[in-house]
Amino acid sequence: MSATQFDLSVVLHGKYAEWLYEGLITTLQLSSISCVLAFFLGLNIAIMRMTSFTPVRWFAQCYLEFFRNTPLIVQLFFWYFGSYQILPKPINDFLNQYNFEFVAAVIALTFYTSAFIAEDIRSGITAIPKEQMEASRSSGFSYLRSMHYIILPQAVRHTIPPLINQFLNLTKNSSMAMVIGVGELTYQARQIESQAFKSFEAFFAATFIYICISFSITILVTWYDKKVLNPLGKGTP
Amino acid sequence: MESIFDFSVISDNFLQLLIGRYPHGPLGGLALTLILAFISVILSIFGGLILGLLCISRNKFISLPIIAIVNIVRAMPLLMVIFWMFFILPSITGGKIPENTTVICALSIFTSCYISQIVIAGIASIPRGQTEASISTGLTYWQSMRYIILPQGLRNMIPSFVNQFVSLIKDTSLGYIVGVSEITQVAMQINNRTQIHSAEIFIFLAFIYFIICFIFTSLSRWLEKSLSWKKVI
Numbered sequence: 001m002s003a004t005q006f007d008l009s010v011v012l013h014g015k016y017a018e019w020l021y022e023g024l025i026t027t028l029q030l031s032s033i034s035c036v037l038a039f040f041l042g043l044n045i046a047i048m049r050m051t052s053f054t055p056v057r058w059f060a061q062c063y064l065e066f067f068r069n070t071p072l073i074v075q076l077f078f079w080y081f082g083s084y085q086i087l088p089k090p091i092n093d094f095l096n097q098y099n100f101e102f103v104a105a106v107i108a109l110t111f112y113t114s115a116f117i118a119e120d121i122r123s124g125i126t127a128i129p130k131e132q133m134e135a136s137r138s139s140g141f142s143y144l145r146s147m148h149y150i151i152l153p154q155a156v157r158h159t160i161p162p163l164i165n166q167f168l169n170l171t172k173n174s175s176m177a178m179v180i181g182v183g184e185l186t187y188q189a190r191q192i193e194s195q196a197f198k199s200f201e202a203f204f205a206a207t208f209i210y211i212c213i214s215f216s217i218t219i220l221v222t223w224y225d226k227k228v229l230n231p232l233g234k235g236t237p
Numbered sequence: 238m239e240s241i242f243d244f245s246v247i248s249d250n251f252l253q254l255l256i257g258r259y260p261h262g263p264l265g266g267l268a269l270t271l272i273l274a275f276i277s278v279i280l281s282i283f284g285g286l287i288l289g290l291l292c293i294s295r296n297k298f299i300s301l302p303i304i305a306i307v308n309i310v311r312a313m314p315l316l317m318v319i320f321w322m323f324f325i326l327p328s329i330t331g332g333k334i335p336e337n338t339t340v341i342c343a344l345s346i347f348t349s350c351y352i353s354q355i356v357i358a359g360i361a362s363i364p365r366g367q368t369e370a371s372i373s374t375g376l377t378y379w380q381s382m383r384y385i386i387l388p389q390g391l392r393n394m395i396p397s398f399v400n401q402f403v404s405l406i407k408d409t410s411l412g413y414i415v416g417v418s419e420i421t422q423v424a425m426q427i428n429n430r431t432q433i434h435s436a437e438i439f440i441f442l443a444f445i446y447f448i449i450c451f452i453f454t455s456l457s458r459w460l461e462k463s464l465s466w467k468k469v470i
Contacts, residue, residue, distance in 0.1 A: 078443060081439065085435065173314070210314060
């Protein structure tokens with residue numbers, strides 16, 4: 001592979017540009033679907049992690065440790081190759097009719113990210129003073145209701161920046177879905193490389209797109225930090 | 238009722254998962270995973286220290302380009318960094334680069350950028366008065382960094398370094414993509430050969446990663462606790 005000449009126009013027009021565009025759309029679909037699912041799963045795990053009922057708490061703890069300490073790529077392989085042994089046959093047949101790679105990637109990304117999201121939500125909730133929970137319990141709210149009406153609305157405000165960061169990580173992690181053949185951005189760049197031998201151009205374009213996504217999300221977090229959390233400058237509660 | 242899992246595939250290939258084809262071929266498997274992670278973490282601690290110090294350098298011509306590079310690398314997925322190394326390294330050296338070197342380079346560069354942020358935060362956690370005091374005692378900027386600030390800051394950073402090591406152990410699994418024969422690659426080979434025991438193989442693989450990473454995560458938590466009382470100086 002010799003670096004003959006760097007010609008970006010190959011990937012900006014025609015077939016290859018379309019491939020990259022499809023890849024970008026798949027990346028965004030993959031990360032936004034997984035993000036929504038992971039948020040709800042993570043919220044439940046975070047609440048389970050903090051209940052006083054010990055078996056549930058232990059389950060949540062094990063869940064967190066397991067998914068945080070295992071590489072995403074192994075989880076992807078597990079869901080993609082191993083699921084037919086675990087899921088019942090009707091479900092497998094149903095999934096095989098559709099885009100199974102995509103579903104497996106969504107499942108793996110959801111489980112992986114939910115563990116990180118749960119930790120972020122938990123630290124957001126523990127940042128709320130304990131007295132608030134005690135006060136709402138003594139005014140007659142049940143545990144779940146005081147969570148719903150008193151604690152969570154406050155915690156969400158402080159959890160949003162780390163959650164947006166998790167979305168960013170999720171978008172970056174979705175690149176690993178190429179190993180099971182999901183046609184996202186990195187996969188398409190790889191395809192262009194093997195078809196047209198334009199490796200530098202293809203990966204330059206893909207990298208540029210990833211950097212644009214990352215920077216716009218980072219700018220969003222900085223704006224939120226400045227305008228919403230600290231409107232009067234640093235140090236205000 | 239017959240169990241749906243048959244773990245004999247693991248016991249048959251256990252040695253291959255641990256050391257690859259070592260006595261008769263190159264070292265691989267879990268041993269290679271740990272070696273790659275270890276070399277990369279050492280390189281990236283030094284790389285991160287240098288990058289972090291350059292980022293907070295008072296010379297804008299040094300700090301601004303370095304900050305830009307660090308942020309660009311942090312905005313990229315690790316997979317992209319690995320691919321870039323895969324293409325760039327051979328065109329720099331003009332020869333074929335072993336896969337292990339490619340992955341070590343990619344992981345070190347990627348992790349250095351993350352560690353540089355830890356270093357910046359660690360240095361910022363030392364009160365500014367200390368730098369001012371040491372400079373007014375006659376030390377130069379670099380001397381006060383070297384003898385006063387870094388020794389204190391580094392101690393606070395140790396748990397974060399252990400966390401980065403855990404991330405690195407997980408990240409070495411991406412070496413699979415460029416064909417490094419670490420444990421994920423070996424498991425994949427076994428999976429391709431046997432075809433019908435995928436669930437067992439990947440459950441076991443996840444379990445091995447989990448045990449190793451969990452040990453180091455617990456270590457970092459313990460360090461965080463045992464070091465924190467000394468922070469109040």
